[in-house]
Amino acid sequence: TQLLEQSPQFLSIQEGENLTVYCNSSSVFSSLQWYRQEPGEGPVLLVTVVTGGEVKKLKRLTFQFGDARKDSSLHITAAQPGDTGLYLCAGAKTNAGKSTFGDGTTLTVKP
Amino acid sequence: DAGITQSPRYKITETGRQVTLMCHQTWSHSYMFWYRQDLGHGLRLIYYSAAADITDKGEVPDGYVVSRSKTENFPLTLESATRSQTSVYFCASSQIQGPKNIQYFGAGTRLSVL
Numbered sequence: 157t158q159l160l161e162q163s164p165q166f167l168s169i170q171e172g173e174n175l176t177v178y179c180n181s182s183s184v185f186s187s188l189q190w191y192r193q194e195p196g197e198g199p200v201l202l203v204t205v206v207t208g209g210e211v212k213k214l215k216r217l218t219f220q221f222g223d224a225r226k227d228s229s230l231h232i233t234a235a236q237p238g239d240t241g242l243y244l245c246a247g248a249k250t251n252a253g254k255s256t257f258g259d260g261t262t263l264t265v266k267p
Numbered sequence: 268d269a270g271i272t273q274s275p276r277y278k279i280t281e282t283g284r285q286v287t288l289m290c291h292q293t294w295s296h297s298y299m300f301w302y303r304q305d306l307g308h309g310l311r312l313i314y315y316s317a318a319a320d321i322t323d324k325g326e327v328p329d330g331y332v333v334s335r336s337k338t339e340n341f342p343l344t345l346e347s348a349t350r351s352q353t354s355v356y357f358c359a360s361s362q363i364q365g366p367k368n369i370q371y372f373g374a375g376t377r378l379s380v381l
Contacts, residue, residue, distance in 0.1 A: 186366030186367075196374075198359070199357075199372050200372070201371075204367050204369060248366065248368035254312060254325070255368050259309035
């Protein structure tokens with residue numbers, strides 16, 4: 157069974173603080189996706205990382221794929237209340253139909 | 268409208284009743300999925316489908332039935348609803364491009380079984 161463990165499970169911070177969310181596995185993935193889910197909505201894709209060691213930036217969000225393609229991190233700089241939501245990572249294998257989802261990190265950013 | 272739509276958005280039913288949740292996508296994606304999301308859990312895969320007439324069990328299939336006679340539709344049926352099936356249900360479709368598997372989610376159906 158392929159598992160993706162996310163940490164922390166819950167995170168509550170003040171506006172302006174930095175934070176990092178981790179997604180770890182013992183399995184190697186061909187790619188890893190990060191999604192954000194807001195209350196009452198379905199998850200929405202933020203980014204896909206494919207190459208080991210790859211770093212992608214999306215405004216104040218920085219995503220990194222581990223060198224061995226078993227783990228990933230999401231770093232948010234100067235968090236804002238609009239960043240509040242559930243962050244999910246999902247690992248995929250080439251041409252495999254289904255992905256493995258982590259249990260998510262619930263982020264609350266207080267004004 | 269283009270995209271993936273789920274209906275109904277909200278449903279209240281009673282124990283023992285049959286309930287069908289609908290999912291429709293306009294992209295012609297080959298893969299479709301049904302997940303449930305409960306408080307304290309992430310997404311748990313119920314069933315998925317690789318193409319019309321091809322379905323497979325996910326992590327938590329018991330008590331659910333799916334069908335896929337057309338590429339664009341993937342209904343999920345609870346044959347005899349139980350209280351433990353109270354949850355938020357998400358349908359997704361997938362565009363697989365080599366190593367990437369990007370899933371597009373509907374807005375969800377919130378189901379309460381009384």
